[in-house]
Amino acid sequence: METNRNFFITIALSIVILTLWQVFYMNPKIEAQREQAQIEATRQGQTRVDGQASTPAGTPTTGTAANLPSSTPATPGANIPGQSQDGAQAGSLTRDAALGQTSRIKIDTPSLGGSISLTGARLDDLQLKKYHETVDDNSPAIQLLSPAQMADGQFAEIGFTGNELTGTVPGPGTVWTVEGNSTLTPANPVTLSFTNEKGLTFKRTFTVDDRYMFTVKDTVTNSTSAPVSLASYGRVTRFSKPLHPSTYVLHEGPIGVIGDEGLVEYKFAAIEKAREVSPPKATTGGWIGITDKYWAATLVPSAAKPFQARMSYFDDGRPRYQSDYLSDPTTIEPGQSATIENLLFAGAKEVGTINAYEKERSIRQFDLLIDWGWFYFITKPMFYLIDTLYKAIGNFGIAILLVTVILKGLFFPLANKSYASMARMKLVQPKMTEIREKYADDKVKQQQALMELYKTEKINPIAGCWPILIQIPVFFALYKVLYVTIEMRHAPFFGWIQDLAAPDPTSVFNLFGLMPWAVPAFLMIGVWPLIMGVTMFLQMRMNPTPPDPTQQMIFNWMPLIFTFMLASFPAGLVIYWAWNNTLSIIQQGVIMKRQGVKIELWDNLAGMFKKKPKPAE
Numbered sequence: 001m002e003t004n005r006n007f008f009i010t011i012a013l014s015i016v017i018l019t020l021w022q023v024f025y026m027n028p029k030i031e032a033q034r035e036q037a038q039i040e041a042t043r044q045g046q047t048r049v050d051g052q053a054s055t056p057a058g059t060p061t062t063g064t065a066a067n068l069p070s071s072t073p074a075t076p077g078a079n080i081p082g083q084s085q086d087g088a089q090a091g092s093l094t095r096d097a098a099l100g101q102t103s104r105i106k107i108d109t110p111s112l113g114g115s116i117s118l119t120g121a122r123l124d125d126l127q128l129k130k131y132h133e134t135v136d137d138n139s140p141a142i143q144l145l146s147p148a149q150m151a152d153g154q155f156a157e158i159g160f161t162g163n164e165l166t167g168t169v170p171g172p173g174t175v176w177t178v179e180g181n182s183t184l185t186p187a188n189p190v191t192l193s194f195t196n197e198k199g200l201t202f203k204r205t206f207t208v209d210d211r212y213m214f215t216v217k218d219t220v221t222n223s224t225s226a227p228v229s230l231a232s233y234g235r236v237t238r239f240s241k242p243l244h245p246s247t248y249v250l251h252e253g254p255i256g257v258i259g260d261e262g263l264v265e266y267k268f269a270a271i272e273k274a275r276e277v278s279p280p281k282a283t284t285g286g287w288i289g290i291t292d293k294y295w296a297a298t299l300v301p302s303a304a305k306p307f308q309a310r311m312s313y314f315d316d317g318r319p320r321y322q323s324d325y326l327s328d329p330t331t332i333e334p335g336q337s338a339t340i341e342n343l344l345f346a347g348a349k350e351v352g353t354i355n356a357y358e359k360e361r362s363i364r365q366f367d368l369l370i371d372w373g374w375f376y377f378i379t380k381p382m383f384y385l386i387d388t389l390y391k392a393i394g395n396f397g398i399a400i401l402l403v404t405v406i407l408k409g410l411f412f413p414l415a416n417k418s419y420a421s422m423a424r425m426k427l428v429q430p431k432m433t434e435i436r437e438k439y440a441d442d443k444v445k446q447q448q449a450l451m452e453l454y455k456t457e458k459i460n461p462i463a464g465c466w467p468i469l470i471q472i473p474v475f476f477a478l479y480k481v482l483y484v485t486i487e488m489r490h491a492p493f494f495g496w497i498q499d500l501a502a503p504d505p506t507s508v509f510n511l512f513g514l515m516p517w518a519v520p521a522f523l524m525i526g527v528w529p530l531i532m533g534v535t536m537f538l539q540m541r542m543n544p545t546p547p548d549p550t551q552q553m554i555f556n557w558m559p560l561i562f563t564f565m566l567a568s569f570p571a572g573l574v575i576y577w578a579w580n581n582t583l584s585i586i587q588q589g590v591i592m593k594r595q596g597v598k599i600e601l602w603d604n605l606a607g608m609f610k611k612k613p614k615p616a617e
Contacts, residue, residue, distance in 0.1 A: 098147035106183045120172040124155035154238040162230045167198030199223040212347025222332040234299040235324035241268045250371040254311035257365045259283025282306035294486040300343035378477040397493030482570040500572035533563030535581035
């Protein structure tokens with residue numbers, strides 16, 4: 001019974017780890033290679049400019065998302081997004097060349113740098129000053145938004161739809177005029193103006209805080225002799241997918257909280273198949289945008305008017321992804337003005353920042369911008385505990401070690417009972433052997449006698465499963481925290497571990513960097529994976545060697561297999577696993593000693609080097 005139980009536990013744990021390895025490593029790797037090939041093919045095959053949308057200027061506003069311009073200017077003759085002014089091929093320009101196509105106002109905040117194009121008042125140039133492409137602080141800053149003329153273009157834009165009475169309304173091709181200061185900072189808003197041929201004056205004021213939230217306030221003054229009705233729209237448009245998509249692990253793609261629908265999210269591949277997704281009715285409150293693993297650009301429509309949201313994929317001319325909304329029309333009487341205020345978040349998905357915006361700006365369920373997963377009730381507390389310890393200590397790696405100790409303390413009574421039960425089972429092994437021999441030909445009586453023995457000795461035969469079962473949800477939660485939260489990105493530990501969210505960069509196959517040759521990815525077995533494998537090996541050798549040869553083989557090979565599999569996991573997770581194994585070894589040893597049970601570790605290790613007797617002839 002004992003050996004069978006250990007065997008089944010081993011098989012179950014092996015399946016869990018193999019599944020984790022397949023889901024979190026192999027599948028994303030294969031998908032990344034496939035999507036990279038598709039992206040390259042798309043870039044090489046682009047010979048047409050971005051197609052025109054279905055809604056030309058002058059189409060009456062109906063209050064539905066169908067009237068939104070997918071990439072068509074609201075003004076005839078204006079530049080098509082994705083096409084440069086001199087007719088260059090869409091997506092073919094460098095960043096400097098693309099930025100030089102239009103006049104711009106500068107953005108300069110503690111967190112952001114970049115510019116806003118005066119053509120369309122489009123936010124299409126944004127760098128995150130505090131985040132870099134690599135762990136080297138001298139590496140380039142993250143470029144979140146880029147002009148449509150670039151291959152990886154992504155921008156956010158707010159405009160209007162009108163009709164014959166309104167005349168030309170602000171859209172992608174509108175050239176705005178700057179009033180006064182031309183640098184946008186937290187202390188200095190920037191105001192733009194545009195007056196159309198009918199006498200409508202549009203004044204747009206951009207303000208930005210010291211983090212990642214822009215406020216776009218549009219004031220429309222009707223100087224005509226008749227009432228006019230117009231609606232505001234907003235869109236986030238993107239021309240490429242992530243080079244390394246995080247399949248299965250977290251969401252990347254169009255996302256939003258929309259009315260009764262609640263959270264709506266479509267991965268890039270899913271929206272390609274769906275083409276267009278639009279809830280059946282308008283809503284008040286919520287947000288919509290496109291998210292990456294660590295960054296996002298989202299629009300928060302004014303709560304004063306219901307809006308219709310939409311997520312789309314367009315392949316007319318140049319493929320692009322878009323999340324947009326169209327508000328219900330606003331009527332402005334002659335000589336009167338109306339003000340519409342929208343918010344635009346563009347930045348890093350910092351947990352504290354996102355939560356603060358949800359409260360301060362009353363943005364419904366904005367915390368869902370961070371993908372905590374189905375087990376958020378474990379993942380979020382795990383993050384907050386690690387983050388709290390980090391703020392006190394200053395090192396996320398040590399925080400993970402302390403969290404492991406805390407979890408061990410919380411589950412100590414259960415684990416103590418489990419290990420104690422396992423120790424008592426070793427004490428009654430002679431009695432169990434005697435029962436098996438006595439009832440060797442009667443399995444029913446054998447099982448009845450064993451169950452009676454368990455009852456008499458107060459032994460739970462499945463108690464040994466609990467430490468493993470407890471560790472699995474913790475493993476998932478910690479993996480999610482390391483993978484999803486930007487706080488863990490580029491978080492150093494000590495020595496060579498400069499990014500806890502990335503695999504250990506060393507490898508035993510080049511003597512940990514001492515030998516000058518590159519190592520294939522599947523042979524990147526670093527120091528911490530080796531430590532994890534050794535601790536797992538020692539933990540398994542605490543127990544008697546199984547008598548069955550098949551079980552012996554599994555127990556001998558499993559630490560090596562796990563070492564190879566976990567080598568590709570985030571270093572923080574491998575460090576946690578190694579530290580947890582070490583604590584388990586100490587805990588199990590203390591309990592076995594108190595129970596008067598012999599610790600098999602040293603005998604098992606010595607037995608590995610003893611010469612095996614030859615079988616009798």
